[in-house]
Amino acid sequence: MWPKIKPYILILPALLTTITLFLGGIFGGIIRSLSAGKPGEISFYAYAQIFSSQDFWASFLFTLRYAALSVLIASFLGLAIVFGLFYVRMEINSRLSLFLQRLLQLPMLFPFLVAAYIIFILLSPHGWLARLLFKLNLAGENSFPLLVNDPFGWGIIIAYVFKTCPFIILMLYPVILKIPKAWLEAGKVLGIxxxxxxxxxVFPLLIPPLKTASFIVFAYTFLAFEIPYILGITYPKAIAVYAYQLYTSGSLSDRPLALAIIITSLLLIAMISCLVHIITRRWGKTIKPGGKENGFQTV
Known part of the structure; x- marks a missing residue:
């Protein structure tokens, strides 16, 4: 009995500390967001204010757009790279595939703040890429597209794809390591x-870790602060930037509004994630490895 529960006992102090701080922070934020009325009374004034605020909904839609696009682009790019690594592992050399996979993890070494600065100096209208294209006579002096601090949020999206695509690859790569080459040879015999x-x-086996990785990326990018603060615009602001500026504005009456924005965003993330999970779960039931519905039976 002891060998089975020993790992859980060893991680229990760290787990309790993390849960206490996490749930304590959320509970404290909820309590303070409900204290916008008279002292000692529970009031939903802060939530009523943000739900009727045009600035909040503009920030929410802007944040939802770049977070969703970042997840979609990073997921598709990660799948494409994993397919390439799968081809290298099966047809060329498994060690080369492992080396390339580790090489692709380099962006994960940079903090998000550093990643934002890298994208800024590379893609700003007077950055390194614009200067290089101008030196090569491939672009005019002022013809480089606006990719940083732009209204659509392309700079934010590029920065998040740069940081999160390696994480998605890291989550998916162990799946292809478990697939023996004999499966591929059997498929070739069957004309596949x-x-x-x-x-x-292979793709049906990648769906569960892809869903998990996509959820983590979406939840983080939706409420992250550093990259939108550096690469975003003044209006509409990202949700985290909007809440931060309200909280640090100097007015104590704005702090319940900022906390209500964060709590509301957490609930919206949970609702969106549950909806996506239900949709992908139903879609995933129609895609099963080795089933007749996909035309391939595992040998």
Whole structure:
């Protein structure tokens, strides 16, 4: 009995500390967000204010747009890279595939603040890439597109894809390590190409870790502060930047509003994540490795 529960006992202090601080912070934020009325009374004044605020909904839609696009682009790019690593592992060399996978993890070494600064100096209208194109006579002096501090949020999206795509690859790569080469050889005997084998036999196995990685990326990018603060615009602001500026504005009456924005954002993230989980779960039931519905039976 003891060997089974020993790992859980060892991590219990760290787990309790994390849960206490996390839940304590959320509970404290809820209590303070409900204290916008008279002292000692529970009031939903802060929530009524933000729900009727045009600035809040503009910030919410802006944040939802760049967070969703960041997740989609990073997921598709991560899947494409994993397919490439799968091809290298099966057809060329497994050690080369592992080396490339580790090389792709380099962006994870940079903090998000550093990643934002890298994107800024690379893609700003007078950054390194604009100067390089101008030196090569491939672009005019003022013809470089606005990709940083732009209204759509392309700079934020590029920075998040740069940081989160390696994380998605890290979550997906162990799946292809468990697939023996004999499966691919059997597929070739049955006349299935490598792309078809990946789509019909490997991709269904990637759906669970892809869902988990996408949820983590979406939840983080939706409430992250550093990159939108550096690469965003003054209006509409990202949710985290909007709440931060309200909280530090100097007026104590704005602090319940800032906390109500964060609590509301957490609830909206939970609702969106549950909705996406239900949709992808139903879709995932129609995609099973080795089933008749996808035209490939595992040998």
């Amino acid at each position: 190409s490598q792309a078809g084998f990946f789509r019909k036999a």
